[in-house]
Amino acid sequence: MAQLTSALPASGLRARPGLLARIDLPRRVVFAAASSMILIVALLMVFITWQGIQLFIADHVPVGQILAPTWQPDATNGPTSFGILPFIAGTVFVTGVALLISTPLSVGLALFLSEVAPRWARAIVQPALEIFVGIPSVVWGWLGITILVPFLADTFHKKIAISLPVVGQVFSMPGFLTGFSWLAGSLVLSIMILPTITSVSYDAFRAVPQELRTGSLALGTTRWQTIRHLLIPSALSGVLTAVVLGMTRAAGEALAVQMVIGNSPSMPAAITQPVTTLTSQITLDMGNTVFGEPWQDALWTMSLVLLIISITSVVLVRALNKRRMGS
Amino acid sequence: MTATTGRVAGGPLGPKPSLRRKTSRGSLLADRAATVVLWGTGVFVLALLGAIIVHFAAAAWGVVSPSFVLSDPSDTGLGGIGPLLWNSIYMLALTMLIAIPVGILGGIYMSEYAGENPITSAIRFAEESISSVPSIVVGLFGLILFVDNFKWGFTVLGGALALTLFNLPLMTRLSEQALRAVPQEERTASLALGATKWQTIRHVVLPLAIPGLITGVILTAGRVFGEAAVLLFTAGLGTPPHYDFTNFKTFSLTDTNTAWWHSSPWSPLRPGTTLSVYIYKLQSEGLGVYVNQIVDGCAAILISMVLIFNLGARLLGRILTRRLTAA
Amino acid sequence: MLNGTRRLGALAIAAAIFASACSSTAATGTPAVTPAPAATTAAATSTPASAPSAAPSAAAAAVTCVTGTITASGSTALQPLVDAAAKQYDAACSGATITVNGGGSGTGLTQVAAGGVQIGDSDVTAESRLKAPDAAKLVDHIVTRQGWIVVTNKDVTGVTNLTTQQETDVWTGKDTNWNQVGGPDLPIVLIFRPSSSGTRTTFKKLVLNNATEATGGQTLTEDSNGTVTTAVSKTDGAVSVIGFAYYNDPAAKPILNGLQLDGVDATVANMASGTYKLAADGHMYSNGTPAAGSLTEAFLAYMMSPAVQGTLIPSKFYAPVTK
Structure with missing residues (x-):
């Protein structure tokens, strides 16, 4: 049917087109609107890349130095070192733990919505998820500071450390002295990326043909066996896409994370300890540094790293989708 | 694909109990x-x-009251958030003023015109890229482009433009979805009656897509309203002065250097801290015994707006669909 | 020039302010101090007013009004003061709008040098951050002195004073337990300010003599005075540095221990007299000398006027720069 319609306008059924129709102004306008996004991306990449490489061009910092573990940008403090490895590691680790927490929960929720939930339950949970998406990141950060951080500090530092033998040991070894920690950041992020992973996985599960389910169940398998051996394998690339998208969102989140992770600019040591990420260091230092000094140039380099992370993930998602379409 | 519609996901999905006994x-x-x-x-x-x-x-x-919503912030007391709320609404309106037309036009291209060619896939790639770029990087892009290069300083316009380019992909994609949901038969019928492609889009497709478009607009608006990281570096971070809404004394359309342009609450060329940014500012630099209450109040207002936006989008979409399908 | 009632009013306000300032220092074991020179300046130079009135109206009388709009941007440490002064000025002069933005000292310097704002607020000198040609364009207006205080968690009992040497040992990680500086047997938890911040820069230069601070482990870095206050008050053995204005905040003071530095109380009076050394100038930079008759010039002059120097500055726990 679709082929039929697209063939129609091309044929000579219409009256001879006037000048206006030949120029096809509407088409040009809508094309300009859509392609403006190409312009935006190009501009964004050019500007951020240009600023991001100033550290190497204008300040003559060797490219390899950014992979050093020492962040010492203050020239009054002796020789400078623009190692952003602690921030990259912080971003990777905080994001990693957030994914570990969020993925099972989100995929479970997607399975619940797609396979288990009766209509009425879906009608409640889906809008709830949309509201989750809409809650601003500063509000998550504020909840983190006022509820999560004190909770971690009080509960795991003072009480559980004594009352629970095994868990207590784990938590009391380094101790959540302040509650501002890697784990606090990961927990806040895991809730923030939950709707992303859930909705994309949900779409992947829904895309599995119904006949496969019916066939499987007809063979006498339980619903869980169907999910486990049929649905998850066939929706795997979709779920992976969901995880990559969640990862991208987590790695780029700035304010909520900055508010709860403690921002200690050293290599992440333990999950109970403060760490810092690329985004939070940019947030902290950008306003205090001046344009054009090496210190701020290093921050632009960090934002270039963030840009590279997100573009890579887009490419990754496209590759995953292609594989799914291919199979 | 058609198999996924309907109520198949619910309980009746399993086979008859008699078959299950084998497991x-x-x-x-x-x-x-x-x-x-x-x-x-x-x-x-x-x-x-x-x-x-x-x-x-x-x-x-006990915090949120009409006077809290309407009055100016105070150094010593609870004060209010009137100017901040105004800035949020103003920023939202300005952003949507640009994003809605461009987004819908872009959506029209992607849904009605775009063929399978390299330009289309470049647009798609751009769309996905902007969606995945961290908001703080978009904020930095706005800083370097609008604040530094254009020498605007912190302005509402700069913030709104940064927000627009950040949300354009979402607006475009939601518009495209809404337009694609219009049945192909409608287009065929219109074209068969001799309407041009643009007439068909203008008078047949767009009206039918209105419910979906409105949902898209509201969902985008919800995201714009809560965004802070983009605005931190583009629209300013301060307690606004008292806004005089009757200030038109020095208004001049031709001379944008008059005081009106830099101070009137109606002007886009003045700094404008929004509610979300104010939460970030208060949690970090707020003074006084009321800080926590004020932030809680701001967060409550933001969350209620998110609720209103989401429920509103659903309700309006439903009402319009019923009206249009009935007509 | 001066009306007796007005003088009494101003003195009463100043006394009240200092009473509250000193009640904070009571925690560190000092008796109340007499009002700083600032308070008397306020009374001596205030313009005539028929009845005792609050500071804003006193300010109104002394203002040279210029209409227009300017933006000041930069240091968050100076923001509460500049903000309050701008609000007073706006209230006194209809047709003037002064917008005050935070963003940090670096933002302020960058933007004033680039011409994006008319005034750049900074905790540090332009020369220390900007490239020489940019810094040379800017004109410095030192409007106040701001002080910082070392604060600890309430459970660090028995420590009321740290010497410069002890601070260095604590912050470089040489001392890791409070019992090494006369306190209880409790590990020291360092809560830093971001290394780019004026607070950190000043503290490091004036107190630590640029020694390299400890890193890793249980050190936190918090951007904000608010978060630092919460973190210090809730964390056993925590120590950090916050601005006077934040320390004297009624919400913060009761939950923190403020320390003397080298035996000197952290008071506005001691900072003004120069005996308390953890203090630095607050700069407001303009791009070139402000044009005669401009709002920038008028506002910078207003910052130096008795209404700000004598009344507003002490009330916000900064120290005046005029005598």
Whole structure:
């Protein structure tokens, strides 16, 4: 049917087109609107890349130095070192733990919505998820500071450390002295990326043909066996896409994370300890540094790293989708 | 694909109990457990959302009042958030003023015109890229382009433009979805009657897509309203001065250097701290015994706006669909 | 020039302010101090007013009004003061709008040098951050002195004073337990300010003599005075540095221990007299000398007027720069 319609306008059924129709102004306008996004991306990449490489061009910092573990940008403090490895590691680790927490929960929720939930339950949970998406990141950060951080500090530092033998040991070894920690950041992020992973996985599960389910169940398998051996394998690339998208969102989140992770600019040591990420260091230092000094140039380099992370993930998602379409 | 519609996801999906008896007791138990766990995820999300809403409702009790919403911030007392709320609304309006037309036009191109060619895939790639770029990087891009290069300083316009380019992909994609949902027969019929392609889009497709378009607009608006990281570096971070809404004394369309342009609450060329940015500012630099209450109040207002936007989008979409399909 | 009632009013306000300032220092074991020179300046130079009135109206009388709009941007440490002064000025002069933005000292310097704003607020000198040609364009207006205080958690009992040497040992990680500086047997938890911040820069230069601070482990870095206050008050053995204005905040003071530095109380009076050394100038930079008759010039002059120097500055726990 679709082929039929697209063939129609091309044929000579219409009256001879006037000048206006030949120029096809509407088409040009809508094309300009859509392609403006190409312009935006190009501009964004050019500007951020240009600023991001100033550290190497204008300040003559060797490219390899950014992979050093020492962040010492203050020239009054002796020789400078623009190692952003602690921030990259912080971003990777905080994001990693957030994914570990969020993925099972989100995929479970997607399975619940797609396979288990009766209509009425879906009608409640889906809008709830949309509201989750809409809650601003500063509000998550504020909840983190006022509820999560004190909770971690009080509960795991003072009480559980004594009352629970095994868990207590784990938590009391380094101790959540302040509650501002890697784990606090990961927990806040895991809730923030939950709707992303859930909705994309949900779409992947829904895309599995119904006949496969019916066939499987007809063979006498339980619903869980169907999910486990049929649905998850066939929706795997979709779920992976969901995880990559969640990862991208987590790695780029700035304010909520900055508010709860403690921002200690050293290599992440333990999950109970403060760490810092690329985004939070940019947030902290950008306003205090001046344009054009090496210190701020290093921050632009960090934002270039963030840009590279997100573009890579887009490419990754496209590759995953292609594989799914291919199979 | 058609198999996924309808109520297949619910309980009736399983085969008749008689068929299930073949499966072992263990797998039945696993199935039960899985069902419980999957229901648990749904309950967890709802409980979490409920807890957050109750928390902020309780926190806002006694804080949020008409005078809190309308009056100026105070150094010493509880004060109000009137100018901040105004800035949020103004920023939203300005952003949507640009994003809605460009987004819908772009959506029209992607849905009605775009063929399978390199330009289309470049647009798609750009769309996905901007969606995945961290908001703080978009903020930095705005800083370098609008604030530094254009020498605007911190302005509402700069913030709105940065927000626009950040949300354009979302607006475009939602518009495209809304337009694609219009049945192909409508187009065929219109074209068969001799209407041009643009006439068809203008008079047939667009009106039918209105419910979907409105949902898209509201969902985008919800995201714009809560965004802070983009605005931190583009629209300013301060307590606004008292806004005089009757200030038109020095208004001049030709001379944008008059005081009006830099101070009137109606002008886009003045700094404008929004509600979300104000939360970030207060939690970091706020002074006084009322800081926590004010932030709770702001957060409660933001969350209620998100609720209103979401529920509004659903309700309006439903009403319009009913009206249009009835007509 | 001066009306007796007005003088009494101003003195009463100043006394009240200092009473509250000193009640904070009571925690560190000092008796109340007499009002700083600032308070008397306020009374001596205030313009005539028929009845005792609050500071804003006193300010109104002394203002040279210029209409227009300017933006000041930069240091968050100076923001509460500049903000309050701008609000007073706006209230006194209809047709003038002064917008005050935070963003940090670096933002302020960058933007004033680039011409994006008319005034750049900074905790540090332009020369220390900007490239020489940019810094040379800017004109410095030192409007106040701001002080910082070392604060600890309430459970660090028995420590009321740290010497410069002890601070260095604590912050470089040489001392890791409070019992090494006369306190209880409790590990020291360092809560830093971001290394780019004026607070950190000043503290490091004036107190630590640029020694390299400890890193890793249980050190936190918090951007904000608010978060630092919360973190210090809730964390056993925590120590950090916050601005006077934040320390004297009624919400913060009761939950923190403020320390003397080298035996000197952290008071506005001691900072003004120069005996308390953890203090630095607050700069407001303009791009070139402000044009005669411009709002920038008028506002910078207003910052130096008795209404700000004598009344507003002490009330916000900064120290005046005029005598």
